[in-house]
Amino acid sequence: MHSDTPRAPWGLKLAAGAGLVFMIAPLLLIFVYAFTTEERTYQWPPPGLTLNWFAVTWGRADVWEALTLSVQVATVSTIIALILGTLCAAAVSGSRFFGREVISLLVILPIALPGIITGLALRSAFGMTDIPFSFWTIVVGHATFCVVTVYNNAVARFRRTSGSLIEASMDLGADQFQTFRHVILPNIGTALLAGGMLAFALSFDEVIVTTFTAGQQQTLPIWMLEELVRPRQRPVTNVVALIVVLVTTIPILLAFYLTRDGDQIAGSGK
Amino acid sequence: MSTTDDAFTEQRHGALTALSDLFWRRPKLLVLLLLAPPLLWLGVIYVGALLALLLQSFYAIDEFTGLVDYDVLTLKTYRELFNPANLDIIIRTVLMATTVTLASAIIAFPIAYMAARYARGKWKAMFYLAVMLPLWSSYLVKIYAWKLILAKEGILNWLFAQLHLTGLLEAYLGLPVVGGGSLSISYTGTFLVFVYVWMPFMILPTQAALERVPVNLTDASSDLGATPWQTFRHVTFPLALPGIIAGSIFTFSLTLGDYIIPQIIGSSRLFIGQAVYAHQGTAGNIPLAAAFSVVPIVIMGLYLWMAQRKGAFDAL
Numbered sequence: 377m378h379s380d381t382p383r384a385p386w387g388l389k390l391a392a393g394a395g396l397v398f399m400i401a402p403l404l405l406i407f408v409y410a411f412t413t414e415e416r417t418y419q420w421p422p423p424g425l426t427l428n429w430f431a432v433t434w435g436r437a438d439v440w441e442a443l444t445l446s447v448q449v450a451t452v453s454t455i456i457a458l459i460l461g462t463l464c465a466a467a468v469s470g471s472r473f474f475g476r477e478v479i480s481l482l483v484i485l486p487i488a489l490p491g492i493i494t495g496l497a498l499r500s501a502f503g504m505t506d507i508p509f510s511f512w513t514i515v516v517g518h519a520t521f522c523v524v525t526v527y528n529n530a531v532a533r534f535r536r537t538s539g540s541l542i543e544a545s546m547d548l549g550a551d552q553f554q555t556f557r558h559v560i561l562p563n564i565g566t567a568l569l570a571g572g573m574l575a576f577a578l579s580f581d582e583v584i585v586t587t588f589t590a591g592q593q594q595t596l597p598i599w600m601l602e603e604l605v606r607p608r609q610r611p612v613t614n615v616v617a618l619i620v621v622l623v624t625t626i627p628i629l630l631a632f633y634l635t636r637d638g639d640q641i642a643g644s645g646k
Numbered sequence: 647m648s649t650t651d652d653a654f655t656e657q658r659h660g661a662l663t664a665l666s667d668l669f670w671r672r673p674k675l676l677v678l679l680l681l682a683p684p685l686l687w688l689g690v691i692y693v694g695a696l697l698a699l700l701l702q703s704f705y706a707i708d709e710f711t712g713l714v715d716y717d718v719l720t721l722k723t724y725r726e727l728f729n730p731a732n733l734d735i736i737i738r739t740v741l742m743a744t745t746v747t748l749a750s751a752i753i754a755f756p757i758a759y760m761a762a763r764y765a766r767g768k769w770k771a772m773f774y775l776a777v778m779l780p781l782w783s784s785y786l787v788k789i790y791a792w793k794l795i796l797a798k799e800g801i802l803n804w805l806f807a808q809l810h811l812t813g814l815l816e817a818y819l820g821l822p823v824v825g826g827g828s829l830s831i832s833y834t835g836t837f838l839v840f841v842y843v844w845m846p847f848m849i850l851p852t853q854a855a856l857e858r859v860p861v862n863l864t865d866a867s868s869d870l871g872a873t874p875w876q877t878f879r880h881v882t883f884p885l886a887l888p889g890i891i892a893g894s895i896f897t898f899s900l901t902l903g904d905y906i907i908p909q910i911i912g913s914s915r916l917f918i919g920q921a922v923y924a925h926q927g928t929a930g931n932i933p934l935a936a937a938f939s940v941v942p943i944v945i946m947g948l949y950l951w952m953a954q955r956k957g958a959f960d961a962l
Binding site: 383384385388389391392395396398399400402403405406409417418419420421456459460461463464466467479482483485486488489490491492493494496497498499500501503504516519520523546551552553574577580581583584587597600601604605613617620621624625627628629632 | 662663665666667669670676677680681683684685687688689691692693694695696698699702753754756757759760761763764773774775776777778779780782783784785786787788789790791792793794795797799800801804842845846874899900902903904905906909910919922923926932935936939942943946
């Protein structure tokens with residue numbers, strides 16, 4: 377603690393503390409329920425604790441299929457988002473042209489509009505063009521709203537990457553490709569990694585657009601949704617919920633550390 | 647190129663170098679090439695789909711066949727949108743979005759203020775993670791957590807029982823509108839989950855705006871004799887307001903379009919998102935679904951227009 381930081385009033389501490397409990401406690405609850413012995417209700421406190429449900433979930437083919445599909449979709453969507461987002465960020469930050477605002481708006485639009493609109497729009501477009509639902513219809517939807525995470529991270533980093541570095545590289549005789557490979561890419565690498573991981577988390581978790589573009593296929597969130605609407609296997613759902621929390625938490629922690637280090641390397645601080 | 651010393655990078659010749667030189671001479675060409683793939687994807691696939699959806703709302707269901715009549719463009723579907731039952735859905739959703747936004751702003755402010763003004767070092771990271779973890783955790787898992795919390799046999803009822811306050815909870819559930827059979831099938835339950843799920847979207851812009859308030863302004867204010875409350879009221883809060891408005895864009899828009907939360911936790915009365923889903927699915931009335939989905943777009947258009955006038959976009 378720095379000595380120059382004034383002490384917070386008690387009321388503020390209390391309100392902020394209560395707010396933080398409100399934010400975090402529900403997630404912690406998931407951890408407890410994964411071990412409960414209760415099968416039929418959401419009884420609290422849990423009557424007993426067991427590891428049994430992890431084994432049961434491990435043996436469930438439907439969970440594995442949904443998980444596999446989710447990972448595949450998230451991987452392909454992330455790759456597409458990385459390419460499109462980097463291209464967009466490079467174009468926008470490399471020059472000033474009249475359409476900059478439009479490009480930013482276009483990238484943000486899929487995430488700014490309610491998911492149901494994106495989903496319904498894509499579904500009716502698929503319907504009109506007679507494209508059957510497939511793996512790729514899910515990917516199209518996901519990649520569309522994942523571009524923004526990569527774009528935002530890359531644009532922020534491009535802004536901090538000093539133009540004089542690039543000019544120096546060119547002055548020293550590197551062509552544009554060499555400059556990209558040896559100067560730009562190492563500079564924006566961690567930002568891309570962070571953006572990519574956030575894109576993965578976003579896609580892995582997406583349900584609203586997916587309900588419109590998946591047809592009969594089940595991603596993990598769709599499996600979850602079915603359980604939420606009509607609970608049938610509560611213990612398995614508890615375990616799946618815990619796993620989903622862990623799977624999305626790890627990339628976020630990693631992205632946090634990566635971008636934090638990047639800030640320090642860039643030397644700009646805050 | 648050929649005149650530079652080649653001690654630093656190997657000198658390259660051929661197509662790549664020629665291409666590089668071309669980009670150097672014509673930077674617009676490079677920008678165009680960079681932009682082509684994302685523009686094709688977002689501009690053609692996404693905006694194309696949006697326009698197709700908009701077009702759908704100008705068709706109507708033929709009353710005799712029950713099928714969509716694609717031959718005539720009509721405003722009939724929009725007239726249907728404004729019949730009392732549908733108008734009810736729209737008003738209910740907008741009211742919910744408004745209360746959720748106000749509540750988020752009130753709960754988010756102390757957290758953002760604490761994080762921006764007082765938290766340092768380790769605590770700052772803690773605050774950041776406490777906001778980021780719920781933000782990026784699975785949307786469905788968050789709803790699931792609240793299903794566990796609000797269940798009749800769940801932790802909230804247990805807490806009320808431990809504190810001997812069950813009577814209070816029952817009295818509250820007996821109230822009209824906000825009450826219901828139990829928390830998980832009342833508007834209050836829906837409201838709580840909405841507030842929880844969208845809260846990080848309010849905290850982050852508010853915190854960013856608060857962090858940008860220059861300390862010397864607040865110092866000057868207190869030097870000139872203002873009490874801490876006066877400084878807050880006349881200096882800090884007005885400067886943070888664009889951030890709060892930026893956050894409200896998210897909470898308002900996300901609540902307007904959501905159809906999963908009210909479906910899982912709430913009364914059976916529909917919200918806009920649920921109406922869209924129902925009309926496009928079982929009812930097969932895509933034109934009405936499309937018209938319904940235009941409502942949040944129009945409302946958000948107005949909202950964004952007002953937010954822009956308040957300078958909220960600079961706070962994003």
